[in-house]
Amino acid sequence: MSLGIWVLGDQLSQAQAALASTQPDAARVLLVESSSVLGQRAYHRQKLVLVWSAMRHFAEELRQAGWTVDYRIGEQFGTTVRDWITCHGIEQVWLMEPADRGFRDAIERLTLPVKLNWLPSNAFLWSREAFAAWADGYRQLRMELFYREGRRRFAVLMEGEGAKAQPLGGQWNYDHDNRRAPTKGLRGPEPLWFEPDAITQAVMERVEQLDQERQKAGLPPLPGRLVPFRWGVSRAQALAVLEHFIDTRLAGFGPYQDAMVNGEPTLWHALLSPYLNLGLLHPLEVIRVLEQAGRDRAVPLACLEGVIRQILGWREYTHGLYHWFGPAYGESNQLEAQAPLPAWLEHGGGSGMACMDTVLQEIEQTGYAHHIQRLMVLANYGLLAGLNPQALTDWFHRQFIDGYDWVMQTNVLGMGVYADGGRLASKPYAASGNYIRRMSTYCQDCRFDVKQRHGPKACPFNSLYWDFLARHRDRLRSNPRMALVFKQLEKLTPDELAAIRQTAAEHRSPM
Ligand code: SF4
Numbered sequence: 424m425s426l427g428i429w430v431l432g433d434q435l436s437q438a439q440a441a442l443a444s445t446q447p448d449a450a451r452v453l454l455v456e457s458s459s460v461l462g463q464r465a466y467h468r469q470k471l472v473l474v475w476s477a478m479r480h481f482a483e484e485l486r487q488a489g490w491t492v493d494y495r496i497g498e499q500f501g502t503t504v505r506d507w508i509t510c511h512g513i514e515q516v517w518l519m520e521p522a523d524r525g526f527r528d529a530i531e532r533l534t535l536p537v538k539l540n541w542l543p544s545n546a547f548l549w550s551r552e553a554f555a556a557w558a559d560g561y562r563q564l565r566m567e568l569f570y571r572e573g574r575r576r577f578a579v580l581m582e583g584e585g586a587k588a589q590p591l592g593g594q595w596n597y598d599h600d601n602r603r604a605p606t607k608g609l610r611g612p613e614p615l616w617f618e619p620d621a622i623t624q625a626v627m628e629r630v631e632q633l634d635q636e637r638q639k640a641g642l643p644p645l646p647g648r649l650v651p652f653r654w655g656v657s658r659a660q661a662l663a664v665l666e667h668f669i670d671t672r673l674a675g676f677g678p679y680q681d682a683m684v685n686g687e688p689t690l691w692h693a694l695l696s697p698y699l700n701l702g703l704l705h706p707l708e709v710i711r712v713l714e715q716a717g718r719d720r721a722v723p724l725a726c727l728e729g730v731i732r733q734i735l736g737w738r739e740y741t742h743g744l745y746h747w748f749g750p751a752y753g754e755s756n757q758l759e760a761q762a763p764l765p766a767w768l769e770h771g772g773g774s775g776m777a778c779m780d781t782v783l784q785e786i787e788q789t790g791y792a793h794h795i796q797r798l799m800v801l802a803n804y805g806l807l808a809g810l811n812p813q814a815l816t817d818w819f820h821r822q823f824i825d826g827y828d829w830v831m832q833t834n835v836l837g838m839g840v841y842a843d844g845g846r847l848a849s850k851p852y853a854a855s856g857n858y859i860r861r862m863s864t865y866c867q868d869c870r871f872d873v874k875q876r877h878g879p880k881a882c883p884f885n886s887l888y889w890d891f892l893a894r895h896r897d898r899l900r901s902n903p904r905m906a907l908v909f910k911q912l913e914k915l916t917p918d919e920l921a922a923i924r925q926t927a928a929e930h931r932s933p934m
Contacts, residue, residue: 425514426450435481436702440542447489467647476656523828554743570736597725605682611690615667616653661698677726683863696825741833757844760809777869790824802839807887812842850904856882877922890927
């Protein structure tokens with residue numbers, strides 16, 4: 424047997440392009456679990472467990488489907504793969520293009536002694552070429568236009584045929600229905616979690632051991648808690664999460680998707696992104712199942728459209744942009760933000776801000792926070808405080824259970840901290856404490872006062888917000904979407920602005 428297929432850790436689908444291009448008896452499959460990834464990034468413990476356990480489960484699934492699978496655990500990819508090639512007389516290796524371009528670059532650098540055949544990825548609805556053809560037609564790219572094109576192209580939530588097709592319900596977007604502030608005592612349904620099986624337990628032991636070895640070598644502990652680990656690690660479990668979401672959360676998904684509630688880290692969120700990003704679920708498969716559920720169960724259209732927009736719209740858009748913008752995008756820093764990350768980001772809390780510490784503790788426990796916690800607490804703080812965007816992007820990548828380069832570059836650099844100068848978002852998503860007060864329950868328990876702008880009790884999001892606007896006034900005031908906030912800035916007296924900026928400086932100084 425001379426053909427080898429190397430399946431990477433985020434390609435855990437039997438339908439992935441390389442496996443789908445041949446038959447189980449015509450190739451030998453390789454999966455490599457290499458601890459060298461920790462040399463690049465200190466990942467959240469649960470993220471390592473999720474990826475490696477899902478890989479081990481996928482290897483079993485492939486064996487049951489008749490494939491010959493070699494699962495190698497090694498320190499370095501290069502020596503492990505070269506040894507596999509020699510040992511089995513592999514003459515050609517097929518791989519599906521990984522979503523993160525850094526993976527391909529790293530594999531090319533291994534200089535393996537055989538030809539590598541890269542197959543285009545089929546893990547997304549939009550190929551890179553199709554996205555480029557769409558994007559090339561616009562001076563200014565906007566997600567909403569892309570999303571509508573996706574709805575038409577893949578016939579999702581449409582009625583009518585061909586050019587006459589119209590959005591179901593006569594409206595493309597129900598976002599304005601989906602921004603309700605939390606009501607008193609708001610509680611979401613319990614998510615579906617899983618007990619670790621023997622495979623997962625073995626991976627947990629390995630992660631614990633690697634962590635101890637790192638600490639003995641003088642490195643800091645890996646972030647995040649190892650236990651309890653409750654994520655699904657197989658396609659069967661990912662499908663069960665999808666089914667559970669439809670049964671218990673889909674009909675309530677929309678209205679409170681932007682709400683943030685103490686003690687309710689998941690509310691009605693789908694928790695599907697870790698499984699989509701590993702390849703255990705395909706986005707089109709999920710969309711079709713959701714559409715069918717919408718028809719069978721009379722799900723409110725605003726809820727159905729809201730979750731489909733996340734997958735068909737935002738997820739495809741960020742992936743498409745990542746490849747369209749190219750490698751230089753990762754270095755964007757248009758606002759010249761240079762502040763180092765505060766130590767409490769690494770330590771899972773300790774900032775004294777109730778909103779921030781709540782979100783950091785939730786990430787510590789599961790590697791998860793929902794999109795508004797990410798955007799309007801974490802990234803908003805990074806934007807306002809002028810944290811270095813590359814360091815912040817790397818932090819998101821390491822800490823989140825679903826974090827990858829393609830996800831985080833566009834989400835953090837573009838949407839989160841405006842480091843790309845507006846290539847993705849039409850304005851910086853800067854918000855004072857007032858947004859967090861309105862959309863969360865956090866401020867009630869905070870030692871800061873969300874109504875104060877300066878002084879020792881002032882909410883740091885307030886002082887940093889006005890300081891941010893004052894700092895970037897010349898750069899941002901010509902943006903028509905910022906006109907209103909700059910008018911408000913001008914209403915501040917010089918003394919008040921000076922006091923606010925002094926408070927912001929004092930907040931930043933202990934970093
Ligand atoms: Fe966050 Fe400010 Fe509210 Fe405290 S007062 S929870 S720092 S927004």
